[in-house]
Amino acid sequence: MTFRKINNWLHLWLGLISGIIVLIVCVTGCIWVFNDEITALLNPKTRIEKQDKQVLMPSQLGAIAQKQYPGQKLSYVTYQQGRTAHIAVGARRGGSSLEVNPYTGEVVSTKDVKKGDFDFFRFILNGHRFLWMPYSIGRPIVNYGTLVFVVMLITGLIWWYPKKWNKKTREKSFKIKWNGSFKRVNLDLHNVLGFYSLLFCLAIALTGMVYGIQWYSKGLYWVTSGGQSLGEYGNLRSDSLQANKHYTPEQAIDKAFMLAMKENPSSEGFYYTFPDTSDAKSTIYISVYPSAGQFYNSQIYQFDQHTLERLKGDSPVYDISYQEAGFGSKLRKMNYDIHVGSILGFPGKVLAFLVTLIGASLPVTGFIIWWNRKFGKKKTAKKRNDDYLGNGNRIQIKEVKKFVPKKAEKKTAEEVPVLMQTSTNIS
Numbered sequence: 001m002t003f004r005k006i007n008n009w010l011h012l013w014l015g016l017i018s019g020i021i022v023l024i025v026c027v028t029g030c031i032w033v034f035n036d037e038i039t040a041l042l043n044p045k046t047r048i049e050k051q052d053k054q055v056l057m058p059s060q061l062g063a064i065a066q067k068q069y070p071g072q073k074l075s076y077v078t079y080q081q082g083r084t085a086h087i088a089v090g091a092r093r094g095g096s097s098l099e100v101n102p103y104t105g106e107v108v109s110t111k112d113v114k115k116g117d118f119d120f121f122r123f124i125l126n127g128h129r130f131l132w133m134p135y136s137i138g139r140p141i142v143n144y145g146t147l148v149f150v151v152m153l154i155t156g157l158i159w160w161y162p163k164k165w166n167k168k169t170r171e172k173s174f175k176i177k178w179n180g181s182f183k184r185v186n187l188d189l190h191n192v193l194g195f196y197s198l199l200f201c202l203a204i205a206l207t208g209m210v211y212g213i214q215w216y217s218k219g220l221y222w223v224t225s226g227g228q229s230l231g232e233y234g235n236l237r238s239d240s241l242q243a244n245k246h247y248t249p250e251q252a253i254d255k256a257f258m259l260a261m262k263e264n265p266s267s268e269g270f271y272y273t274f275p276d277t278s279d280a281k282s283t284i285y286i287s288v289y290p291s292a293g294q295f296y297n298s299q300i301y302q303f304d305q306h307t308l309e310r311l312k313g314d315s316p317v318y319d320i321s322y323q324e325a326g327f328g329s330k331l332r333k334m335n336y337d338i339h340v341g342s343i344l345g346f347p348g349k350v351l352a353f354l355v356t357l358i359g360a361s362l363p364v365t366g367f368i369i370w371w372n373r374k375f376g377k378k379k380t381a382k383k384r385n386d387d388y389l390g391n392g393n394r395i396q397i398k399e400v401k402k403f404v405p406k407k408a409e410k411k412t413a414e415e416v417p418v419l420m421q422t423s424t425n426i427s
Helices: 003-032 035-042 058-068 120-130 135-160 167-174 182-196 198-209 214-224 249-263 327-333 335-340 342-375 381-385 418-426
Strands: 074-080 085-089 095-100 107-113 269-273 283-289 299-304
Touching: 003 120, 003 135, 003 342, 035 120, 058 074, 058 085, 058 095, 058 107, 058 249, 120 135, 135 182, 135 198, 167 182, 182 198, 182 342, 198 214, 198 335, 198 342, 214 327, 249 269, 249 283, 249 299, 327 335, 335 342
Parallel strands: none
Antiparallel strands: 074 085, 074 269, 085 095, 095 107, 269 283, 283 299
């Protein structure tokens, strides 16, 4: 069996096995790309005009939330310029939340999430991450289904590559024949769109695998960082012996917030957690976002909730700034933004949407190709002569003309050979 036959066999059967996984992951992924934009569009009240003044302090926002939900535990706050501050209380998943004007403290809206309530984007994310199955079952299926998709992209490129380049193979490899038959258009959609989206699909798939396959994640960082270990995100803890000696919880979160804002005066947004008053070892976590809608260059702070000492671990990725990071660490910090396209801003998200949409179409068009070849009507030699193989090579079949003998014609006497005439006269 030749290399091409093995390659094509792998592409075919891996595609049939993983097709439904790729379809679901890509469709849910292209919807998730615009999660923030769709949410803001459907909730116009959350848009707030930017003002040239300081937003409310964490303790003030916390007091507003506790007034609305007395007795509930404060969880976290997220804020983007031009939007309301989102305050979560209770459990991180579930519980309740408020949208608050960050300048005036006006409560714009509230939301109470109960167990079993339907959340569209949570539903989409669950499908994207584990196919709506139990996490322990669905997550490995998605992770290794994505790995199979990467293999299929490579085998697909090999199958697509013509054995010989000429004008006809170039046209068939790079152009879709929209005026062709359904089978021809479907084949072109699979081959041509698959080729144009190849590098982008690879980037999205490879960055997605970072979140689910540990050996791949660590190996990728080891290669890109020149042999460094990825390390673990530090489980930093406050000094519980210093409790109640320096600051109240409200003072601590406000001062920590001011320290972070002082170093990032032009930030586009932030996220911070309230100190857990029931756990003396919990910390204050603050993440500041210099760029709107991007996370790669975020500045992370962790403070001891009692002394406000800034805590730092030894991870080469999570415990240093983007500016201080080496190539491998910068690439890892950019991983999510590459995965959703936001590394290139809004145009990048549009590109990611289109690419994942094409990715979702590949198992569909591929299945139709297989079905037509397996169960479709056999083509005549003339029609097959106008088709071509999946690798772009034209099938050269010449139509054989049927031999039809000529009818015998009557000849005049002048046309009959002299010898024939002589023999007749003799008889």
